[in-house]
Amino acid sequence: MIDTLFWLCSFPPAGTYEARDYLKGDGRTAHPLRPPPLFIPTFFLSDIPAFVFSNVAPFSLSAILLFMGMRVIAVANQKGGVGKTTTVLSLAAAWAGMGHRVLAIDLDPQTSLTAATLGESYATGRESTPTVFDVLQDVVPLQSCLRFASEGFSVACGSYNLVGAEKLFGDDRPETRLRTVLDPVRSDFEYALIDCPPGLGTLMLNALTAANHVLIPVAPRYFDMRGLAFLLDTIDRVRDAFNPGLQILGILPTIVRRRSRHKRQVLSILADRFGDLILDPPIPETVRFWEAPSSLASILAYEPDSLGSRAYRQVAKEVLERVSP
Ligand SMILES: Nc1ncnc2c1ncn2[C@@H]1O[C@H](COP(=O)(O)OP(=O)(O)OP(=O)(O)O)[C@@H](O)[C@H]1O
């Protein structure tokens, strides 16, 4: 524990960390380039080369469209088992329940999100539905891999084939693939949540390059906390190389054991280091989260009055405020 404290104290204090600069000021997450929401037919424009817009910005049209319409939120942490999929599922269900048009994208070869929303036949490919893998390979458009989940949001089906994504994407700006394939649906949804795989590979870079915001679930445990520094560094690099508008939406403490001294210490260190970036309330650890996915339900549908449901509903509202203009 002393080591953890020492290591975490090597972060610059809250307020000086570069990644936080986007969250300062009045709107916390408002981007100065963001225009009012517009209905624009984007499908026929996505391949227009960047030079046409070279007087606007040195990026492709996809990069410009990133600031319009649908807000894209990557739920990312290279550590496994910290609650990324659970967070995507819970936020998608909460926002759909509020009447928003939500897309959840399963970018993880483990296909947990697809399994938890559409069932194993989709997650294992028995359903022979097009998947995000086919979309990223330009075989089919994104719309063809969308299926409607019972809780009122759309799911872009994941595939085990994504495990080889690094090799299959080739060398031609592979990091921007996902951003480009999202263009045709930007006016169909208000919010897209990307369920990132663990690791810092091509899929994670694609998600961070396609996103307006990144939401980081963190389990308050020693190794999970260590990984945070690597992730923040990766985010800064993606911002420099591909996506200057990428904002850190917040850090969400997940799987938090009640009545644990270790938990209290870690939460207080996180609060000291990252200030307002820490989302509140933390998500409590409860067995209900293990049970819900096998019923093809989020915790909100499985046990609406549980502590976990209440926490995610509150976080869903807070996150909406942070991503809304
Ligand atoms: N608050 C919680 N309390 C108890 N268990 C939880 C909680 N949140 C998630 N879990 C459980 O922890 C496990 C890991 O969660 P989840 O799959 O959401 O993590 P992940 O970060 O997406 O993992 P991976 O990196 O492998 O994709 C799952 O069994 C999930 O049901």
Ligand SMILES: [Mg+2]
């Ligand atoms: Mg997952």
